[in-house]
Amino acid sequence: MSSSQTVKSLDPAKIAFIESAIENGVLCFGQYTLKSGRISPYFFNAGLLYTGSLLSATANAYAKILRTSRIPEFDVLFGPAYKGISLAAITAVKLYEAEGKEVGYAYNRKEKKDHGEGGNMVGYPLKGRIVIIDDVLTRGTAIREAIAILNQHPEAKLVGIVQLVDRQEKGQGEGGKSTVQEVEEEFGVPVEPIIALNDILRYMEEKGGWEKQLEEVKKYRAQYGVEL
């Protein structure tokens, strides 16, 4: 298969997102130690979404998922520190500019501040229907911490979570479920990704020229992945 092969079975928006991520080094292949301790042959580095055009494309992708997926109506976007902060902010701006949709925006600090406005929450008051915006759930530690923050606000109701990439990996439990499945069951809300590992694999398979990386990712998936 040549590297100019067309990818037919994926949504063009997903193809564009994957290609832009690869071109800009956001989606990369090698050897990466994840927060979970797992050594992954691929990594999605949301920290490299650092130009206006990349942020704009990312915000479009989040806005589209919020419009088209299982995420219900919501009032506030909550971006957990650190990476979730800018991701939630750009999404709130995009929803307003592109769709005229006004939503609140809130984030937490990792360290508590004792001057100025004080506390560790900033932005829109945490009340109403909340959607968490983050980059990726690996073992789900960060998302559980974010939900614990929400639970300290009795008027806040979590209604959904959106992540950039669903790695489709086993979570913390013994049942062999993915982190996403565990979080969906535990908290009773949908967790939607912009792309999933399956999309990335399909892209690599159909595009061609990725045989070596594909083999490594498939090996990793056989060890840590879940069949969906």
Ligand SMILES: O=P(O)(O)OC[C@H]1O[C@H](OP(=O)(O)OP(=O)(O)O)[C@H](O)[C@@H]1O
């Ligand atoms: O599901 P987990 O195993 O918790 O891993 C995923 C989370 O960990 C990373 O954030 P991190 O806590 O490193 O904070 P950062 O955004 O400040 O980099 C990443 O941004 C995810 O949010």
